[in-house]
Amino acid sequence: xxxxxxxxxxxxxxxxxxxIKISLTEEIPEKYLRSQPAELPEVSEAEVxxxxxxxxxxxxxxxxxxxxxxxxxxxxxxxxxxVAASLPELTGMHPLWPxxxxxxxxxxxxxxxxxxxxxxxxxxxxLAEFTLQPMSGAHGELTGVMMMAAYHKDRGNEKDHIIIPxxxxxxxxxxxxxxxxxxxxxxxxxxxxxxxxxxxxxxxEQTAGVMLTSPNTLGVFNPRIKEIxxxxxxxxxxxxxxxxxxxxxxxxxxxxxxxxxxxxxNLHKSFATPHGGGGPGAGPVGVVEKLRPYLPVSRxxxxxxxxxxxxxxxxxxxxxIAPFYGNFGIIARAYAYxxxxxxxxxxxxxxRAVLNANYLQExxxxxFGADYKGRCMHEFVFSGEFLKxxxxxxxxxxxxxxxxxxxxxxxxxxxxxxEAIMIEPTESEDRDTLDNFVEVxxxxxxxxxxxxxxxxxxPVTTPVGRLDEVKAARDMRLSYT
Amino acid sequence: MKKTPFCATSEQDQEAMFQTLGIADFDxxxxxxxxxxxSDELDVxxxxxxxxxxxxxxxxxxxxxxxxxxxxxxxxxxxxxxxAVDALSSRGEFYTAYTPYQPEASQGTLQAAFEYQTAICRxxxxxxxxxxxFDGGTALIEGIMMALRQTKRNKVLVDGGxxxxxxxxxxxxxxxxxxxxxxxxxxxxxxxxxSAYAEAFDDSVGAVVLQNPNFFGCLxxxxxxxxxxxxxxxxxxxxxxxxxxxxxxxxxxxxADIVTGEGQSLGLPLNFGGPYLGFMxxxxxxxxxxxxxxxxxxxDAQGRRGYVLTLQARExxxxxxxxxxxxxxxxxxxxxxxxxxxxxxGREGFLDVGRQCMDRASYAWKKLMQIDGVEPAFNRxxxxxxxxxxxxxxxxxxxxxxxxGIAAGFPVGRYYKGMENILLLSFTEKxxxxxxxxMVAKLESVLGA
Numbered sequence: 064x065x066x067x068x069x070x071x072x073x074x075x076x077x078x079x080x081x082x083i084k085i086s087l088t089e090e091i092p093e094k095y096l097r098s099q100p101a102e103l104p105e106v107s108e109a110e111v112x113x114x115x116x117x118x119x120x121x122x123x124x125x126x127x128x129x130x131x132x133x134x135x136x137x138x139x140x141x142x143x144x145x146v147a148a149s150l151p152e153l154t155g156m157h158p159l160w161p162x163x164x165x166x167x168x169x170x171x172x173x174x175x176x177x178x179x180x181x182x183x184x185x186x187x188x189x190l191a192e193f194t195l196q197p198m199s200g201a202h203g204e205l206t207g208v209m210m211m212a213a214y215h216k217d218r219g220n221e222k223d224h225i226i227i228p229x230x231x232x233x234x235x236x237x238x239x240x241x242x243x244x245x246x247x248x249x250x251x252x253x254x255x256x257x258x259x260x261x262x263x264x265x266x267x268e269q270t271a272g273v274m275l276t277s278p279n280t281l282g283v284f285n286p287r288i289k290e291i292x293x294x295x296x297x298x299x300x301x302x303x304x305x306x307x308x309x310x311x312x313x314x315x316x317x318x319x320x321x322x323x324x325x326x327x328x329n330l331h332k333s334f335a336t337p338h339g340g341g342g343p344g345a346g347p348v349g350v351v352e353k354l355r356p357y358l359p360v361s362r363x364x365x366x367x368x369x370x371x372x373x374x375x376x377x378x379x380x381x382x383x384i385a386p387f388y389g390n391f392g393i394i395a396r397a398y399a400y401x402x403x404x405x406x407x408x409x410x411x412x413x414x415r416a417v418l419n420a421n422y423l424q425e426x427x428x429x430x431f432g433a434d435y436k437g438r439c440m441h442e443f444v445f446s447g448e449f450l451k452x453x454x455x456x457x458x459x460x461x462x463x464x465x466x467x468x469x470x471x472x473x474x475x476x477x478x479x480x481x482e483a484i485m486i487e488p489t490e491s492e493d494r495d496t497l498d499n500f501v502e503v504x505x506x507x508x509x510x511x512x513x514x515x516x517x518x519x520x521x522p523v524t525t526p527v528g529r530l531d532e533v534k535a536a537r538d539m540r541l542s543y544t
Numbered sequence: 545m546k547k548t549p550f551c552a553t554s555e556q557d558q559e560a561m562f563q564t565l566g567i568a569d570f571d572x573x574x575x576x577x578x579x580x581x582x583s584d585e586l587d588v589x590x591x592x593x594x595x596x597x598x599x600x601x602x603x604x605x606x607x608x609x610x611x612x613x614x615x616x617x618x619x620x621x622x623x624x625x626x627x628a629v630d631a632l633s634s635r636g637e638f639y640t641a642y643t644p645y646q647p648e649a650s651q652g653t654l655q656a657a658f659e660y661q662t663a664i665c666r667x668x669x670x671x672x673x674x675x676x677x678f679d680g681g682t683a684l685i686e687g688i689m690m691a692l693r694q695t696k697r698n699k700v701l702v703d704g705g706x707x708x709x710x711x712x713x714x715x716x717x718x719x720x721x722x723x724x725x726x727x728x729x730x731x732x733x734x735x736x737x738x739s740a741y742a743e744a745f746d747d748s749v750g751a752v753v754l755q756n757p758n759f760f761g762c763l764x765x766x767x768x769x770x771x772x773x774x775x776x777x778x779x780x781x782x783x784x785x786x787x788x789x790x791x792x793x794x795x796x797x798x799x800a801d802i803v804t805g806e807g808q809s810l811g812l813p814l815n816f817g818g819p820y821l822g823f824m825x826x827x828x829x830x831x832x833x834x835x836x837x838x839x840x841x842x843x844d845a846q847g848r849r850g851y852v853l854t855l856q857a858r859e860x861x862x863x864x865x866x867x868x869x870x871x872x873x874x875x876x877x878x879x880x881x882x883x884x885x886x887x888x889x890g891r892e893g894f895l896d897v898g899r900q901c902m903d904r905a906s907y908a909w910k911k912l913m914q915i916d917g918v919e920p921a922f923n924r925x926x927x928x929x930x931x932x933x934x935x936x937x938x939x940x941x942x943x944x945x946x947x948x949g950i951a952a953g954f955p956v957g958r959y960y961k962g963m964e965n966i967l968l969l970s971f972t973e974k975x976x977x978x979x980x981x982x983m984v985a986k987l988e989s990v991l992g993a
Contacts, residue, residue, distance in 0.1 A: 158817035
């Protein structure tokens with residue numbers, strides 16, 4: 064498809080902006096001005112609408128396709144949450160208005176939404192307090208690690224490393240390292256969880272904390288969490304719960320009750336806010352009481368008379384990790400979602416997410432010859448290694464799936480499973496969709512065995528076939544010229 | 545149990561699925577987890593129907609002040625958003641998609657990102673741009689980390705004219721990341737203090753952060769200062785306001801190495817602080833040190849043009865603890881809004897938006913200068929924002945005007961000691977002559993009282 068710049072023609076007007084001139088603009092000396100205007104497209108409004116509508120149709124999305132992308136939780140994003148968060152009374156609020164008058168009197172509605180959301184997340188996770196500022200899961204992790212560091216510094220603890228299992232999301236070690244800690248990686252045992260003996264060996268006085276995802280990226284819940292938490296607390300370390308997979312346990316288990324000290328949640332996963340083609344998301348972080356002083360400022364507080372205010376006076380706070388209060392628009396969507404689910408709905412949702420995953424796993428097990436018989440949580444991982452004799456890789460199955468109108472599951476993650484394929488159906492899908500997925504999988508595996516050449520050509524129904532990524536990296540054509 | 549909203553499984557299907565799995569209820573699915581971990585209490589209210597939820601949120605939203613006439617900017621601006629921006633960006637095909645890891649099924653997102661990167665290059669006068677970062681503040685932090693990686697030095701000097709909210713963020717991050725942080729206060733005339741920089745350069749300084757127009761709205765030409773920065777073997781990072789780039793000299797032409805900024809003004813609502821749009825651009829020679837997703841053009845086997853995420857060896861899902869940044873998501877939907885906005889407004893329309901902003905600011909400046917006791921804070925050129933000195937505490941004045949329905953500007957004293965009487969006012973195309981006249985008249989009466 065042509066680029067918007069290739070549709071441009073000189074002098075063609077776009078949207079008419081304000082045309083009222085109220086004074087003779089004082090000329091700014093040339094040395095401060097650019098010599099040429101920016102070469103933005105010159106296209107009519109109708110052409111822009113057609114262009115981006117046509118582009119949108121080139122995408123697979125939750126609204127158009129089954130999207131069982133493991134670890135990403137591509138559940139349905141309720142339209143009502145979009146509408147609620149898009150009310151002009153909310154979107155029109157300037158973030159500095161709370162500083163203009165009475166610490167937030169102008170923005171009581173928005174502050175109440177922040178406050179209520181914090182309370183709901185605290186209750187759902189069993190943690191004392193939440194900050195909504197982090198703008199993604201990874202940002203939440205970094206915030207959590209910074210608080211860990213602040214805690215240890217305040218206590219005079221000399222800590223130098225964080226323990227992370229090898230099945231963790233890549234963001235965990237990256238956050239720990241950027242937060243100033245060395246990373247100690249622990250391999251998984253035969254059950255797919257962090258090897259307990261190797262963990263115990265690695266744990267020591269210098270351990271600042273442990274970052275765990277449970278259920279982990281293999282969809283397996285670590286049954287020895289309590290022991291791990293106790294051991295870590297024994298050296299005054301902190302337990303970090305990566306809540307990327309909170310959607311599996313929502314309403315049933317609370318990280319705080321299990322013994323975790325810090326937990327981030329991905330609102331764009333568990334709480335149904337849209338992924339936006341890659342953000343914006345939100346990664347609020349909850350902490351136990353003893354870590355409250357280190358939370359980022361500002362803090363939303365409710366005063367005795369029921370009004371909301373912003374508190375900046377927290378001497379031990381790690382400071383400003385975001386310009387304001389987080390991705391308010393995303394938080395408002397999650398708030399609307401939690402209100403809609405309610406107490407029973409939270410449990411009902413995680414129940415069904417786990418049921419759908421187990422059902423799919425059970426149905427697909429014979430196809431993949433998977434010998435691991437255990438239950439999974441909300442997602443599961445199979446290996447496509449059995450297809451190698453036919454010259455077929457997991458990637459080829461993924462590409463074949465696109466031709467069948469299904470967005471492929473996550474492939475080649477987690478890294479500790481060869482030819483991994485990671486499937487997460489979510490609660491949004493009905494049984495027919497799951498059964499159809501099984502049929503498609505069976506057909507693709509059959510095709511791999513009988514006519515692998517055809518699968519290697521997939522996808523053929525998309526506007527482009529497999530793209531040359533080596534060429535992209537070598538040519539580095541990163542903008543239109 | 546009440547029906548669970550947004551879940552697709554019927555009771556009958558659920559039973560059939562239980563049978564397939566050989567279980568009797570949901571609890572059996574969780575049998576491997578020790579019972580002692582189960583939390584019984586969940587103090588969350590009963591679920592609301594869609595209608596009740598909407599009523600509830602509407603009621604809360606109605607407690608916000610929505611009738612204020614706004615002259616408060618300070619880096620975050622109330623621009624007009626053409627209707628087609630919402631109409632297009634709210635297409636489910638865009639907003640319910642994931643990161644384009646399967647390029648054949650994501651060409652819409654990828655091509656839009658490529659078009660966005662092109663627009664950022666053209667606005668800033670730089671060679672390459674990434675596909676976005678969270679916001680202007682985190683983009684600036686990433687820019688600093690990138691410059692320090694490139695120069696292998698550990699100190700950053702930050703100009704006092706850089707948005708103080710960003711400087712608070714930089715302090716927070718640099719403290720935790722063991723980076724040496726220094727600030728150079730602005731000169732008396734409100735811009736970067738050349739002589740102070742000359743004294744501060746040494747061989748530990750790897751990055752210098754400037755902002756143009758700066759927090760006080762002052763315009764500057766930083767070419768010579770950037771030459772000096774380069775002589776000191778440091779990189780120059782410039783934080784910019786994209787709407788000003790309709791007219792203001794580009795950071796590229798001034799020699800900046802890394803450009804970051806807040807793209808909220810390009811079609812995003814103020815939304816009480818987010819989601820916003822961090823943009824970043826640099827010179828081609830530094831691209832491998834740049835964080836964030838980057839989209840590149842390539843071909844399929846038949847020679848058809850297509851787009852992919854490229855240079856991914858920099859990123860955390862490959863590099864883990866060796867990645868250029870721990871941040872894995874960008875804000876693609878916000879970048880999409882920006883490229884839709886820029887396409888709709890177009891080359892001429894963007895110039896016009898800039899002209900309208902300057903026009904209103906210029907008009908207001910002249911009117912304000914006629915008020916007794918009001919003085920310019922700095923005698924410099926501005927684009928759409930400027931600082932004035934009041935004969936009274938600016939916070940009190942603003943507070944009094946808020947009661948009359950006007951957000952007259954941002955009192956900067958909170959962030960700059962000794963500037964308690966300074967008020968920062970911003971103007972966009974949305975403000976009318978009548979609104980400015982009323983604001984000026986009321987300000988005059990508050991000052992006279």
